[in-house]
Amino acid sequence: xxxxxxxxxxxxxxxxxxxxxxxxxxxxxxxxxxxxxxxxxxxxxxxxxxxxxxxxxxxxxxxxxxxxxxxxxxxxxxxxxxxxxxxxxxxxxxxxxxxxxxxxxxxxxxxxxxxxxxxxxxxxxxxxxxxxxxxxxxxxxxxxxxxxxxxxxxxxxxxxxxxxxxxxxxxxxxxxxxxxxxxxxxxxxxxxxxxxxxxxxxxxxxxxxxxxxxxxxxxxxxxxxxxxxxxxxxxxxxxxxxxxxxxxxxxxxxxxxxxxxxxxxxxxxxxxxxxxxxxxxxxxxxxxxxxxxxxxxxxxxxxxxxxxxxxxxxxxxxxxxxxxxxxxxxxxxxxxxxxxxxxxxxxxxxxxxxxxxxxxxxxxxxxxxxxxxxxxxxxxxxxxxxxxxxxxxxxxxxxxxxxxxxxxxxxxxxxxxxxxxxxxxxxxxxxxxxxxxxxxxxxxxxxxxxxxxxxxxxxxxxxxxxxxxxxxxxxxxxxxxxxxxxxxxxxxxxxxxxxxxxxxxxxxxxxxxxxxxxxxxxxxxxxxxxxxxxxxxxxxxxxxxxxxxxxxxxxxxxxxxxxxxxxxxxxxxxxxxxxxxxxxxxxxxxxxxxxxxxxxxxxxxxxxxxxxxxxxxxxxxxxxxxxxxxxxxxxxxxxxxxxxxxxxxxxxxxxxxxxxxxxxxxxxxxxxxxxxxxxx
Numbered sequence: 001x002x003x004x005x006x007x008x009x010x011x012x013x014x015x016x017x018x019x020x021x022x023x024x025x026x027x028x029x030x031x032x033x034x035x036x037x038x039x040x041x042x043x044x045x046x047x048x049x050x051x052x053x054x055x056x057x058x059x060x061x062x063x064x065x066x067x068x069x070x071x072x073x074x075x076x077x078x079x080x081x082x083x084x085x086x087x088x089x090x091x092x093x094x095x096x097x098x099x100x101x102x103x104x105x106x107x108x109x110x111x112x113x114x115x116x117x118x119x120x121x122x123x124x125x126x127x128x129x130x131x132x133x134x135x136x137x138x139x140x141x142x143x144x145x146x147x148x149x150x151x152x153x154x155x156x157x158x159x160x161x162x163x164x165x166x167x168x169x170x171x172x173x174x175x176x177x178x179x180x181x182x183x184x185x186x187x188x189x190x191x192x193x194x195x196x197x198x199x200x201x202x203x204x205x206x207x208x209x210x211x212x213x214x215x216x217x218x219x220x221x222x223x224x225x226x227x228x229x230x231x232x233x234x235x236x237x238x239x240x241x242x243x244x245x246x247x248x249x250x251x252x253x254x255x256x257x258x259x260x261x262x263x264x265x266x267x268x269x270x271x272x273x274x275x276x277x278x279x280x281x282x283x284x285x286x287x288x289x290x291x292x293x294x295x296x297x298x299x300x301x302x303x304x305x306x307x308x309x310x311x312x313x314x315x316x317x318x319x320x321x322x323x324x325x326x327x328x329x330x331x332x333x334x335x336x337x338x339x340x341x342x343x344x345x346x347x348x349x350x351x352x353x354x355x356x357x358x359x360x361x362x363x364x365x366x367x368x369x370x371x372x373x374x375x376x377x378x379x380x381x382x383x384x385x386x387x388x389x390x391x392x393x394x395x396x397x398x399x400x401x402x403x404x405x406x407x408x409x410x411x412x413x414x415x416x417x418x419x420x421x422x423x424x425x426x427x428x429x430x431x432x433x434x435x436x437x438x439x440x441x442x443x444x445x446x447x448x449x450x451x452x453x454x455x456x457x458x459x460x461x462x463x464x465x466x467x468x469x470x471x472x473x474x475x476x477x478x479x480x481x482x483x484x485x486x487x488x489x490x491x492x493x494x495x496x497x498x499x500x501x502x503x504x505x506x507x508x509x510x511x512x513x514x515x516x517x518x519x520x521x522x523x524x525x526x527x528x529x530x531x532x533x534x535x536x537x538x539x540x541x542x543x544x545x546x547x548x549x550x551x552x553x554x555x556x557x558x559x560x561x562x563x564x565x566x567x568x569x570x571x572x573x574x575x576x577x578x579x580x581x582x583x584x585x586x587x588x589x590x591x592x593x594x595x596x597x598x599x600x601x602x603x604x605x606x607x608x609x610x611x612x613x614x615x616x617x618x619x620x621x622x623x624x625x626x627x628x629x630x631x632x633x634x635x636x637x638x639x640x641x642x643x644x645x646x647x648x649x650x651x652x653x654x655x656x657x658x659x660x661x662x663x664x665x666x667x668x669x670x671x672x673x674x675x676x677x678x679x680x
Contacts, residue, residue: 007082007169007170008081011169015070015095015162016067018161019062019063019067023059024056026106027056027059029110030110034114039226040223040226043223047226048229051230052229054213055230055231055232058200058232060200061213062102062234066098070095088170092162092163092166095162099158099159099162103154103158104151105233108120108124112124113228115525116339117228118228119233120233121609121610122240122358122611125241133388133389137421137422137458140421141458142457214239215239215612217230218230219632224607239611240611240612249667253668254274255664256660257664258271259661259664261276262597263597263664264276264278265278265590266278274671274675276675277586278584280577280585280591282581283593285593286577286578287556287578287579287580292380293514293553293556294437294514295446295447295448295579297348297447297449297519298499299344299449299450299520299521300455300495300520300547301341301451301456301495302456302521302522302523302524302525303321303495303548304547305548306530306533308321308548311533312532313482315477315478315489317492318492318496318548319496320496320499321550324499325548325550325552327552328554328559328560329550330550330562331550331562331566332563333562333565333620334520334547334567335545335566335567335618336523336568337354337568337605338355338605339545340354340522340609341522341523342362343361344522344523345395345399345522347568349370349372349403349449349572350370350371350398350569350676351585351588352370352587352588352673353606353665355673356670357611358611360393361673362394364673366674367673367677368397368398369401369678370401370402371402371586371587371677371678372402372403373572373585374447374572377576377581379445380446381440381443382446382448383409383437385432385448385451386423386453387423388418388453389411389423390410399449402678409432411423414432416428419462422456425465426454426498427462427465427498429452430498430502430505433450434502434505434506437506437511441510441511455491455494456491459487461491461494466497467497484525512555514556515553516552516553516578518550519550519552520568520571521547521548523547534638534639536623536638536640536643537638540636541607542605542607542638547568549566549571551571551575551578562592563620564592564620565601566603571589572589577594586676587672588604588668588669600619600654601619601620602617602619602661604617604661604662604666605617605618612627613628613666614628621639622635623635624648624655624658624659624661626662628666630663634646634648635655635658
């Protein structure tokens with residue numbers, strides 16, 4: 001065993017060990033500080049330990065990958081780590097930079113999971129296209145200076161350990177020459193152990209085609225929170241980035257075309273052309289009005305259903321919105337297709353779920369101009385208003401390219417000064433857009449889309465807030481009601497306050513009585529287990545897609561409680577049906593006034609984004625979820641106390657129906673994004 005005295009092998013082993021200990025400690029920190037403890041509590045100790053074991057193997061793989069260039073430098077015949085100061089210095093610089101970058105990824109991963117409940121993946125690169133806004137949001141939302149100092153201090157401390165290990169191993173006196181045979185045997189053994197560590201498994205190894213440990217192994221339990229515990233952020237970014245994006249799976253689309261064509265009531269189904277086109281006739285229950293009503297869409301930033309008093313939130317943070325909902329159509333089970341502001345803007349305008357794998361569809365210049373049901377509002381002035389820059393996620397390209405003759409109002413158009421990274425306050429946005437709508441109402445009907453942003457980090461409460469009084473309840477009390485802290489609770493209350501003020505403005509300006517107001521959350525923030533919400537919404541990931549949504553027009557419609565599952569993409573076709581419009585469409589949105597052809601109404605959701613999405617079809621009672629390729633399908637009872645239990649065996653027909661819909665609608669959404677392009 002004289003080869004163990006090799007100084008270079010000792011240093012390589014020391015480096016791998018130190019990096020592995022660092023990553024294991026960070027994994028422990030994630031478990032303590034960031035992991036979803038409520039979701040983990042429902043799993044057995046054996047499952048948790050197995051997941052941690054998988055995660056540690058990913059950590060070992062990363063440690064080995066980082067040390068591979070060092071192994072190359074150590075193996076050089078004359079200018080290796082022992083003989084060359086230059087090689088030693090260059091290796092030290094590499095290790096310092098590698099440590100700096102890897103720890104930065106961990107810092108970002110902790111923040112990303114804390115805010116969105118998802119580990120860092122290649123989708124983070126979409127924010128690079130808006131680096132200025134992303135940087136300002138981080139600066140205004142987090143103690144960036146202290147976090148940066150901690151990151152640099154940890155880097156410096158760890159690099160000093162590496163340098164000390166180099167001195168202890170590489171600078172020690174050489175005891176005796178190592179004979180060739182033991183040296184070769186040592187190299188072979190160390191290499192074999194390194195390859196086994198890279199492979200990440202000792203079970204089920206096929207010598208002819210060894211399958212390494214993969215990210216999907218961490219999700220063996222079906223619990224997303226458990227799977228997150230088993231991932232390594234650095235290797236997961238690589239795994240999600242290296243998958244080449246594909247538009248859609250044509251063979252899979254054809255396989256499910258008949259199901260989707262029936263779901264959409266396609267006029268002339270044709271599996272050869274994959275036509276999704278249909279003409280929607282004026283609804284028999286269209287509004288009996290002599291003057292064309294105005295339409296105002298209000299996107300409510302981060303307003304999930306669990307934030308609403310109507311859904312049982314004990315702090316009653318949304319009294320204004322709840323009062324509006326009681327006078328209109330309240331959708332108890334409306335879901336956005338996938339979480340994210342840009343993705344909600346896309347779906348609400350196009351009527352297509354944003355099923356893009358690598359980044360939001362608004363960032364794809366080849367599909368930014370879409371046919372929209374909004375354009376069926378002929379004779380309407382069309383207005384889009386956002387307090388900040390519409391260039392965020394290239395949403396301006398979608399708005400301008402898809403809505404005919406739209407007037408886009410954004411940062412730079414407003415008289416009020418910016419309050420934070422997201423532009424002017426929601427209250428000032430409502431004030432200035434009310435003046436525009438008041439003037440337009442004198443000329444003719446209008447369609448307006450108002451995008452709020454105040455209920456978003458950094459949760460700014462402006463000095464000019466028209467009588468709003470911030471609550472001073474402790475963070476712990478806010479957290480018990482599902483909020484991250486008191487600041488977020490107040491941001492929701494402020495959003496509600498501002499919407500109430502806008503409705504007052506609309507009444508005073510004279511266009512309220514003849515306007516259909518459509519209000520909807522764009523997604524929900526992360527919640528913990530809440531006694532007033534079914535456990536399924538947190539444990540199955542539906543808390544992100546389940547939003548507060550309504551159609552408010554008390555002078556035009558009667559109050560109605562809609563319990564059926566509904567989707568964000570259905571809102572514009574439903575309004576068009578209320579207005580008695582005839583329109584053609586090849587998208588997924590449906591008029592909710594018509595009965596669902598599939599029976600119990602089902603809508604598609606994407607529960608996890610990225611290169612390896614988890615998709616589903618949700619009804620009022622059940623969720624079927626699966627990987628995007630159809631594997632690992634399961635069915636869940638949304639009212640059950642143990643919703644993670646697979647109930648597919650108890651409901652085989654419903655499971656088969658929803659499985660086909662989930663797979664078919666997801667692939668159809670990917671197809672529609674390209675099929676619905678203007679000028680195609």
